[in-house]
Amino acid sequence: MNESFTLGSVTFKNRILTASGTFGYGNENPDLVDVSKLGGIITKSLSWKPRDGNPNPRITETPSGMLNSIGLANIGVHKFISEKLPKLKILDTKIIANIAASSVKEYGDVLELLEQQEGIHAYEINVSCPNVKEGGLNFGNDSKQVAVITKELRKKTTRPLVIKLTPNVTHISEFARVCESEGADAISVINTVIGMAVNINTRKPKIATATGGLSGPAIKPIALAKVFECVHAVKIPVIGIGGIMTWEDAVEFFIVGASMIQTGTANFINPSTGISIAEGIKMYCVKNSLNDVGTLIGTLETDKNVSVISSWL
Amino acid sequence: MQQLYAPVLQLEHLTKEIIELTFRSSYLAETIRPGQFLNIRVDNNFPLLRRPFSVYNVQRDTISIAFNIVGLGSSILAKKHIGDSLDIIGPCGNSFDQFIDGDYDTAILIAGGIGVAPFPLLTASLLSKKNIVTFLGGRTKELLVPNHLSNVKFATDDGSEGMKGTVLDLLKKDLAENNYGKIRFFSCGPSRMMKAVGDFAKELGVLCYASVETSMACGIGICQGCNIETTTGDRKYKLVCCEGTIFETQTIKLT
Ligand SMILES: Cc1cc2nc3c(=O)[nH]c(=O)nc-3n(C[C@H](O)[C@H](O)[C@H](O)COP(=O)(O)OP(=O)(O)OC[C@H]3O[C@@H](n4cnc5c(N)ncnc54)[C@H](O)[C@@H]3O)c2cc1C
Ligand SMILES: Cc1cc2nc3c(=O)[nH]c(=O)nc-3n(C[C@H](O)[C@H](O)[C@H](O)COP(=O)(O)O)c2cc1C
Ligand code: FES
Numbered sequence: 307m308n309e310s311f312t313l314g315s316v317t318f319k320n321r322i323l324t325a326s327g328t329f330g331y332g333n334e335n336p337d338l339v340d341v342s343k344l345g346g347i348i349t350k351s352l353s354w355k356p357r358d359g360n361p362n363p364r365i366t367e368t369p370s371g372m373l374n375s376i377g378l379a380n381i382g383v384h385k386f387i388s389e390k391l392p393k394l395k396i397l398d399t400k401i402i403a404n405i406a407a408s409s410v411k412e413y414g415d416v417l418e419l420l421e422q423q424e425g426i427h428a429y430e431i432n433v434s435c436p437n438v439k440e441g442g443l444n445f446g447n448d449s450k451q452v453a454v455i456t457k458e459l460r461k462k463t464t465r466p467l468v469i470k471l472t473p474n475v476t477h478i479s480e481f482a483r484v485c486e487s488e489g490a491d492a493i494s495v496i497n498t499v500i501g502m503a504v505n506i507n508t509r510k511p512k513i514a515t516a517t518g519g520l521s522g523p524a525i526k527p528i529a530l531a532k533v534f535e536c537v538h539a540v541k542i543p544v545i546g547i548g549g550i551m552t553w554e555d556a557v558e559f560f561i562v563g564a565s566m567i568q569t570g571t572a573n574f575i576n577p578s579t580g581i582s583i584a585e586g587i588k589m590y591c592v593k594n595s596l597n598d599v600g601t602l603i604g605t606l607e608t609d610k611n612v613s614v615i616s617s618w619l
Numbered sequence: 620m621q622q623l624y625a626p627v628l629q630l631e632h633l634t635k636e637i638i639e640l641t642f643r644s645s646y647l648a649e650t651i652r653p654g655q656f657l658n659i660r661v662d663n664n665f666p667l668l669r670r671p672f673s674v675y676n677v678q679r680d681t682i683s684i685a686f687n688i689v690g691l692g693s694s695i696l697a698k699k700h701i702g703d704s705l706d707i708i709g710p711c712g713n714s715f716d717q718f719i720d721g722d723y724d725t726a727i728l729i730a731g732g733i734g735v736a737p738f739p740l741l742t743a744s745l746l747s748k749k750n751i752v753t754f755l756g757g758r759t760k761e762l763l764v765p766n767h768l769s770n771v772k773f774a775t776d777d778g779s780e781g782m783k784g785t786v787l788d789l790l791k792k793d794l795a796e797n798n799y800g801k802i803r804f805f806s807c808g809p810s811r812m813m814k815a816v817g818d819f820a821k822e823l824g825v826l827c828y829a830s831v832e833t834s835m836a837c838g839i840g841i842c843q844g845c846n847i848e849t850t851t852g853d854r855k856y857k858l859v860c861c862e863g864t865i866f867e868t869q870t871i872k873l874t
Contacts, residue, residue, distance in 0.1 A: 330841035337620050338708070338839070350843075358855035365834045365844035367668050372836060376843045379856070522667055574837035575660060575669060577622065577708075 307591055308598040309584070311345065311566055313543060314466040314491045316427045318345035318400050318566070321587075321599060322556070322580045325547050325570035326351055326404035326430060326470070327376065329577075331390040333397065338577040343584060345566065346400035349386070351432045352420075353405075354412050356382035366503055366512035371524030371549070372571060373501050375515040378406050378435065383416045387423055395425035402468070404430045408438040410451075414458050421463055428466035431455060434474075434497045446472040446497070449484045456488035468545065470494035471536075473525075478532050479539035492543040494568065495536050496529045522571040523549040530562055537563030537604060551579065553586025560587075563604040620711065620839065621646060624704040628681060630697070636687045636761040637733060638697050642705055645680035652714030653740035654830055654865050657684065658838035660706035661695045669708065670696075671838050671860075673736040673807075673830070676767060685736050685764060711838045712864045715741050715805065718828045724800030725750040729816050731786055731808025732762040737830055739767030741805060752799060756786025756812070787815050794823075804828065810873050817868030827868040833859045848872040 309320040323346045324332075332347040341347060359379025366373050381389070386403075394401045403426045407413040413431065420426050433446035433455060445451040456469055469485040471478055473496040485493050498519025503512040511517075529548020536544045546564030550556055551572045559567050572579040591599055625644040633639050647657070651674050658669040670692040675685040688694045699705070715737070719726075726749045728738050735755060745751050751769040760780035765771045773781025774789035782789045786808075794802075804827035806816045813829040820827030836842040840861035847859050851870050857863065 328842065334840050335620065338622055356854075359843060359846065361848070362846050362856075363834050364846060365836045365842070367666055370665070370667060372668060374836070374842070374844060379843045379846070571667075571836075574842055575667065577837075577839065577841070 307588060307596075308600065309588065311600070313428065313468075313566075315464070316400060316466050320345040320584050321560075321566040322584050323348055323402065323545070323566060323568045324573055324580055325568035326432060328570040328573045331381075331386065331394070332401065333390070333393045335577055340578075340581065342398035343581045344399050346402050346427070347394070347397070348402040348404050348430055348568065349390075350380050351378050351404045351406035352380055352383045352386050352416060353378065353407055354383060354416050356380065356385065361514040363513050364518075368501065368503050368520065369524060371520050371522030373503055373513055373518040373520055374498070375513045375518035377515070378432075380406075383419055387419070391423060391425055400427040401425060402428045402430050404432055404470070406432040406435045408436060410454055410458055413455055414462060417459050417462050421465070426465070428468060428491075429459070429463065430468040430470050430494055431459060432470050432497070434470070434472045444472065444474075446481070447475055449481050452481055453484045453488050456485050456490050460489035466491040468492045468494055470497055471532075472497045473528055473532050473548075474500050477535070479535045482536040482540045482544075486540040486542050490542060492545055492565070493536060493540070494545040494547055495564075496525070496532050496548050499525050499528055521549070523551055525549045526555060530558060533559060533564050534562050534606075550583070551575075553583045553590065556583050556587060557590055557602065560599065560602040561604075561606050563606065565600075565603055620709065622706070622708045623647070625682075625707055627699045627701055627703045627705060629701065630699060633685060633764045633766065634761045637685055637764050638687070639675060639683050639685045640696060640699065641676075641681050641683040643681050644707070647674075647682045647707070647709060648677050648680045651677060651682065651710045651740070652716050653744050654715040654737045655710040655712050656838070656864065657707050657709035658711055658835070659684075659696070661692045663706075666692050668836055669838060671711070671835055674710070674740060675736045676739050685733065687733050687762070708839060712860060713862070715744065715828065715865060718805075718826075718865065718867075719744055719748065721803065721826070722801060723749065723803040723825075725752060725802045727790070727799070727802050727804050728753040728768070729786055729790060729804060729806040729808070729812075730755050731812040732757045734806075734808030734812070734830075735764055735768070737807055738805075742767060742769050750799065752793070754786050754790050754793070755781075756789065756808070786812065787819065790816070791819065806830075806868075813868065814873035817873060821869060828865050829868050829873070830864045831859050831866060831871065831873070832864070835860050
């Protein structure tokens with residue numbers, strides 16, 4: 307049974323990745339997870355300089371999900387290269403470096419530095435970051451900015467370049483198209499959904515930044531709809547993320563059209579979620595006489611009249 | 620650290636408000652160190668995230684936690700049946716071990732309410748090495764559990780047990796009346812209490828180690844959700860779940 311997936315020059319042993327920010331830098335808990343059974347690991351978002359991140363509290367649980375306001379806290383790309391990468395290189399899985407930045411130049415600088423390192427197999431670009439030049443407006447909410455970032459980074463690397471999109475826009479397909487036309491190899495869909503929770507006794511927001519990113523099972527239907535929208539807009543592979551806890555969830559994303567999936571919040575609850583998902587998918591394929599997981603992708607049966615956007619209105 | 624399933628052996632009310640839950644795990648019983656915690660999935664579905672609990676006691680191949688009911692997770696734990704299996708990740712966090720040895724005579728343990736949870740194991744480690752005096756404070760006597768401790772003195776807000784007042788009032792009064800030689804503080808409880816105890820330790824010029832609580836998503840160092848502000852070093856924050864939970868109080872900003 308073929309579980310592998312090839313993106314550009316890189317072949318992943320299966321279609322399961324760990325989502326950025328939900329698996330540390332990748333090697334934190336070797337006793338809990340055998341990462342060699344995963345297609346790949348995506349690092350915490352890396353910026354040029356270390357970032358402290360936001361004040362506490364950064365986390366709160368919400369119905370079927372959680373809100374976070376970590377604030378892209380990370381050790382910075384230099385320390386990542388000197389302290390973490392040597393330990394990642396020896397792992398028997400693919401390493402995808404996720405990059406966050408506050409200017410187009412910073413995205414480029416981080417990528418260029420990583421480009422000189424062995425052991426990085428691909429990049430995922432987190433565009434859900436405030437653009438300092440534009441007064442803190444999110445890059446990911448402006449398709450022109452996403453186009454510029456994709457174009458600039460494409461020039462600098464032949465490694466697979468994946469752009470990770472935010473769902474907090476009107477039409478995510480517009481962003482997907484921009485990434486495709488500027489040369490991205492794939493898109494990751496979705497980052498967290500903006501959300502909020504309030505403590506009614508103190509009348510304070512439950513996380514220090516008031517609003518934060520919602521993740522977990524609560525966002526799975528949103529993520530599926532966004533993947534659905536994107537796979538109909540572009541030909542490049544779509545990597546599905548959002549609330550995936552079980553192999554059944556993963557299969558749903560494949561049927562809708564995702565070529566790979568990532569587990570995020572699930573890793574906090576069961577760090578080895580990705581492995582159980584990979585095993586479950588294998589069993590599902592055997593049971594359904596599929597000899598390649600790839601034959602599942604985009605097999606959604608819909609009525610011809612169903613259109614991708616707002617078909618329910 | 621492992622993820623494992625442990626069968627529940629016993630559920631016992633230590634007071635009206637505090638429950639001890641005992642389960643079997645020889646791995647945890649062998650590896651756990653004083654002050655470490657376990658991250659427990661209380662139910663397969665909801666709540667979603669694991670809940671952190673300090674290890675309260677260890678006996679042969681059994682291990683226990685002590686908790687009071689504050690929300691959904693703890694109320695589900697309180698309804699576990701004997702034989703139910705608990706999904707646990709642990710041991711998590713640093714331990715008191717590295718802070719036990721040193722140039723002092725008497726360990727002063729200060730707990731607020733269920734903050735007493737890590738102290739039975741700490742007491743066991745200290746017994747052969749140092750003198751121990753333990754100060755327990757709580758709203759009422761229903762929040763005080765003096766089991767497996769040494770030389771315990773009480774304070775309650777309502778005066779239902781020991782001195783009427785806060786544990787800090789009691790501590791100050793007691794230290795004024797007694798000479799324990801060189802002392803070191805160990806504290807666990809509400810953040811405000813630990814801050815006050817830490818400030819007092821600073822006044823006295825003694826070291827004070829506090830076990831800190833923050834909200835946590837993973838408990839194993841991969842989410843960055845459990846930050847506490849530092850006062851020293853080049854990093855603004857440290858992670859409570861893996862760099863703590865135990866810190867010297869002058870190195871962190873308690874609020
Ligand atoms: C390292 C660590 C060790 C702990 N050890 C113990 C222990 O030995 N015994 C014990 O009873 N409790 C302990 N706690 C606290 C315990 O984890 C929480 O009480 C529990 O998670 C609450 O879950 P819940 O679903 O019942 O309540 P929720 O519904 O999640 O919350 C109910 C209320 O409790 C508050 N709360 C939730 N989590 C925390 C927290 N971590 N700290 C402070 N307030 C919180 C919430 O803000 C809310 O007001 C520990 C916490 C940490 C971080
Ligand atoms: C605590 C936390 C931290 C995250 N940090 C990052 C990050 O640094 N970079 C990034 O691109 N996405 C980050 N994400 C988003 C996840 O990678 C993922 O897109 C999102 O959580 C949705 O997936 P899930 O529902 O499976 O968690 C983070 C999510 C969480 C919950
Ligand atoms: S709780 Fe996740 S890093 Fe500490």
